[in-house]
Amino acid sequence: xxxxxxxxxxxxxxxxxxxxxxxxxxxxxxxxxxxxxxxxxxxxxxxxxxxxxxxxxxxxxxxxxxxxxxxxxxxxxxxxxxxxxxxxxxxxxxxxxxxxxxxxxxxxxxxxxxxxxxxxxxxxxxxxxxxxxxxxxxxxxxxxxxxxxxxxxxxxxxxxxxxxxxxxxxxxxxxxxxxxxxxxxxxxxxxxxxxxxxxxxxxxxxxxxxxxxxxxxxxxxxxxxxxxxxxxxxxxxxxxxxx
Amino acid sequence: xxxxxxxxxxxxxxxxxxxxxxxxxxxxxxxxxxxxxxxxxxxxxxxxxxxxxxxxxxxxxxxxxxxxxxxxxxxxxxxxxxxxxxxxxxxxxxxxxxxxxxxxxxxxxxxxxxxxxxxxxxxxxxxxxxxxxxxxxxxxxxxxxxxxxxxxxxxxxxxxxxxxxxxxxxxxxxxxxxxxxxxxxxxxxxxxxxxxxxxxxxxxxxxxxxxxxxxxxxxxxxxxxxxxxxxxxxxxxxxxxxxxxxxxxxxxxxxxxxxxxxxxxxxxxxxxxxxxxxxxxxxxxxxxxxxxxxxxxxxxxxxxxxxxxxxxxxxxxxxxxxxxxxxxxxxxxxxxxxxxxxxxxxxxxxxxxxxxxxxxxxxxxxxxxxxxxxxxxxxxxxxxxxxxxxxxxxxxxxxxxxxxxxxxxxxxxxxxxxxxxxxxxxxxxxxxxxxxxxxxxxxxxxxxxxxxxxxxxxxxxxxxxxxxxxxxxxxxxxxxxxxxxx
Ligand SMILES: Cc1cc2nc3c(=O)[nH]c(=O)nc-3n(C[C@H](O)[C@H](O)[C@H](O)COP(=O)(O)O)c2cc1C
Ligand code: SF4
Ligand code: SF4
Ligand code: SF4
Ligand code: FES
Ligand code: FES
Numbered sequence: 171x172x173x174x175x176x177x178x179x180x181x182x183x184x185x186x187x188x189x190x191x192x193x194x195x196x197x198x199x200x201x202x203x204x205x206x207x208x209x210x211x212x213x214x215x216x217x218x219x220x221x222x223x224x225x226x227x228x229x230x231x232x233x234x235x236x237x238x239x240x241x242x243x244x245x246x247x248x249x250x251x252x253x254x255x256x257x258x259x260x261x262x263x264x265x266x267x268x269x270x271x272x273x274x275x276x277x278x279x280x281x282x283x284x285x286x287x288x289x290x291x292x293x294x295x296x297x298x299x300x301x302x303x304x305x306x307x308x309x310x311x312x313x314x315x316x317x318x319x320x321x322x323x324x325x326x327x328x329x330x331x332x333x334x335x336x337x338x339x340x341x342x343x344x345x346x347x348x349x350x351x352x353x354x355x356x357x358x359x360x361x362x363x364x365x366x367x368x369x370x371x372x373x374x375x376x377x378x379x380x381x382x383x384x385x386x387x388x389x390x391x392x393x394x395x396x397x398x399x400x401x402x403x404x405x406x407x408x409x410x411x412x413x
Numbered sequence: 414x415x416x417x418x419x420x421x422x423x424x425x426x427x428x429x430x431x432x433x434x435x436x437x438x439x440x441x442x443x444x445x446x447x448x449x450x451x452x453x454x455x456x457x458x459x460x461x462x463x464x465x466x467x468x469x470x471x472x473x474x475x476x477x478x479x480x481x482x483x484x485x486x487x488x489x490x491x492x493x494x495x496x497x498x499x500x501x502x503x504x505x506x507x508x509x510x511x512x513x514x515x516x517x518x519x520x521x522x523x524x525x526x527x528x529x530x531x532x533x534x535x536x537x538x539x540x541x542x543x544x545x546x547x548x549x550x551x552x553x554x555x556x557x558x559x560x561x562x563x564x565x566x567x568x569x570x571x572x573x574x575x576x577x578x579x580x581x582x583x584x585x586x587x588x589x590x591x592x593x594x595x596x597x598x599x600x601x602x603x604x605x606x607x608x609x610x611x612x613x614x615x616x617x618x619x620x621x622x623x624x625x626x627x628x629x630x631x632x633x634x635x636x637x638x639x640x641x642x643x644x645x646x647x648x649x650x651x652x653x654x655x656x657x658x659x660x661x662x663x664x665x666x667x668x669x670x671x672x673x674x675x676x677x678x679x680x681x682x683x684x685x686x687x688x689x690x691x692x693x694x695x696x697x698x699x700x701x702x703x704x705x706x707x708x709x710x711x712x713x714x715x716x717x718x719x720x721x722x723x724x725x726x727x728x729x730x731x732x733x734x735x736x737x738x739x740x741x742x743x744x745x746x747x748x749x750x751x752x753x754x755x756x757x758x759x760x761x762x763x764x765x766x767x768x769x770x771x772x773x774x775x776x777x778x779x780x781x782x783x784x785x786x787x788x789x790x791x792x793x794x795x796x797x798x799x800x801x802x803x804x805x806x807x808x809x810x811x812x813x814x815x816x817x818x819x820x821x822x823x824x825x826x827x828x829x830x831x832x833x834x835x836x837x838x839x840x841x842x843x844x845x846x847x848x849x850x851x852x853x854x855x856x857x858x859x860x861x862x863x864x865x866x867x868x869x870x871x872x873x874x875x876x877x878x879x880x881x882x883x884x885x886x887x888x889x890x891x892x893x894x895x896x897x898x899x
Binding site: 236258262 | 652819823833
């Protein structure tokens with residue numbers, strides 16, 4: 171039998187909040203009707219704190235903390251949009267665009283891309299850091315889906331959804347640093363990985379145009395990131411949401 | 414009685430011909446009067462051997478033919494204060510009998526008669542701080558792990574020493590492996606752990622061999638108080654020295670850090686409460702429990718107790734392994750012990766890729782956690798590289814940034830993409846084609862990577878740049894392209 175966790179109180183951007191003691195700051199921020207940008211986080215998947223966009227300032231904490239993995243505590247005073255945070259967020263989005271090859275006008279996800287949305291949110295219209303134009307490739311070996319690594323931001327949502335929800339663990343991260351890439355199976359072509367059930371969950375949760383359905387052309391991708399949370403809820407709480 | 418020899422059989426001397434020197438000495442006095450030992454400290458003169466004469470005097474020679482006699486009264490030796498290294502160079506690292514004869518495991522045996530809380534209290538009193546780089550109070554960490562309720566806890570030793578210029582932990586493992594095992598067994602008793610691991614980098618084959626031999630012998634003799642100690646060998650990633658990445662790696666996963674909390678003390682290896690300490694930290698434990706925490710705390714400064722081992726290298730005459738009291742000045746280390754002439758030394762680099770450069774004019778700085786941090790450097794794990802005028806600071810900063818680019822695990826954006834941009838910006842300074850805007854961008858991006866990266870690697874990657882900008886800014890300004898000098 172579960173017992174309701176105690177309630178804690180604090181301030182976000184001057185506004186009072188109360189929350190369950192096991193809530194994350196991101197949940198509290200959203201419940202307060204506020205917003206911080208996120209890319210790696212997705213409700214329903216284990217948070218990893220990798221994109222660093224959701225960092226917030228907490229009074230008395232020497233470091234900025236990622237809202238998606240930080241648990242609230244009694245008396246927390248949180249600021250989500252200090253000038254420093256806004257500067258760093260914009261720089262982070264610039265670094266995302268500069269490290270890959272993003273040509274939005276020709277992208278399957280144009281108009282429904284979370285990276286694009288975040289760029290708009292933080293007011294980033296070009297990168298002041300030189301574009302790196304990395305040599306990456308496209309894996310079109312799967313019969314129904316493709317992975318265009320040029321657009322991958324290494325958020326690992328695909329890795330987590332396939333491992334945690336589909337239970338197939340087709341994806342992982344290979345190599346390191348700027349050479350990191352999402353790999354299928356033992357760094358094989360996706361179409362050769364027998365573990366893939368072709369469920370499409372990775373395509374649904376991918377925030378960019380990296381993973382897409384082959385039948386979709388420019389600006390035709392319709393992602394379904396909400397499915398991860400729906401499935402997690404169905405699994406853990408035996409409750410179905412019928413959209 | 415005839416002379417007997419101690420021949421250094423550690424990595425630096427092996428590379429410089431220790432085997433030939435030993436054969437020669439064995440031919441001269443007979444194999445039974447020559448024993449292999451760990452580092453004899455002055456590695457720069459390798460290979461080294463020490464002669465113990467029947468009258469009690471000792472003599473140190475260097476060279477494959479033992480042709481150079483070294484002065485043991487030189488400050489390099491005279492100013493050392495061996496605690497962690499008290500048996501290193503005296504004991505045969507492959508012989509448990511020799512170790513036992515020199516007191517190994519006696520403290521552990523005595524500790525078994527004491528209450529666990531007393532052991533923790535002794536470590537708290539000692540003021541010992543973690544020697545792996547971050548300097549977290551060891552006693553407080555032990556208290557935390559001891560306070561966890563789980564019946565199943567783990568002790569892990571971080572032997573992934575990867576900072577360029579660092580060889581303190583390697584020397585301890587190669588020279589006196591039983592001291593590390595004893596320290597871990599005491600820790601296990603103190604925090605209530607029944608299982609232990611040593612995570613050692615694959616690039617240390619001799620340390621691995623010595624540890625294997627030592628663990629097998631200690632287990633067979635039953636001197637480890639029943640603690641099973643397992644070795645885990647790294648696979649060549651610097652980031653696996655970061656504690657959460659290290660634990661992932663032991664679990665068989667990809668060696669990437671995760672956000673903390675939860676700290677390993679609460680949820681570590683396989684989710685169990687885990688005590689993770691550095692090699693040198695564990696190696697200080699037997700002496701602390703033998704002599705008492707107060708004895709240890711009497712050495713050093715207010716915030717930095719005891720002694721610290723440094724790997725001293727670079728533009729000085731005497732390079733090698735030193736152990737000195739905390740609070741010793743950099744000048745004493747560099748000029749008196751290292752023989753670095755004033756006027757030659759430009760700066761001292763401490764803390765490797767996470768640290769910074771202390772300029773020659775600040776050599777009177779005492780070596781303690783607070784003083785180094787105030788100057789924008791860190792104590793780090795103990796690498797100390799002396800820099801002379803031949804090294805341009807933007808180039809030094811780029812060297813460390815390249816290291817971070819190569820070693821970034823790639824999990825978080827600021828480190829993965831930010832260090833690449835920082836390296837390219839530094840290229841412009843090294844090649845003297847930077848603009849004032851580049852300088853502004855360099856500083857701003859350093860601030861961003863430092864403030865927003867997930868783990869210590871990214872958070873400290875900008876330190877070598879920031880520290881050289883602080884003390885050698887003129888070198889960056891001089892590197893602006895002609896015509897754009899402000
Ligand atoms: C990138 C990185 C590399 C590290 N490498 C090491 C290492 O090689 N050895 C070590 O003991 N600690 C290393 N650390 C520090 C460990 O995370 C941890 O703080 C330490 O093992 C704790 O032991 P201590 O308290 O005894 O120092 C590293 C930290 C970072 C961020
Ligand atoms: S389609 Fe489903 S099973 Fe295949 S990789 Fe994607 S999430 Fe995994
Ligand atoms: S393919 Fe998509 S979901 Fe997977 S890591 Fe890349 S951007 Fe994220
Ligand atoms: S800071 Fe660097 S090494 Fe640490 S998690 Fe981020 S990418 Fe990996
Ligand atoms: S959303 Fe929190 S770090 Fe990515
Ligand atoms: S390794 Fe032989 S003296 Fe240091």
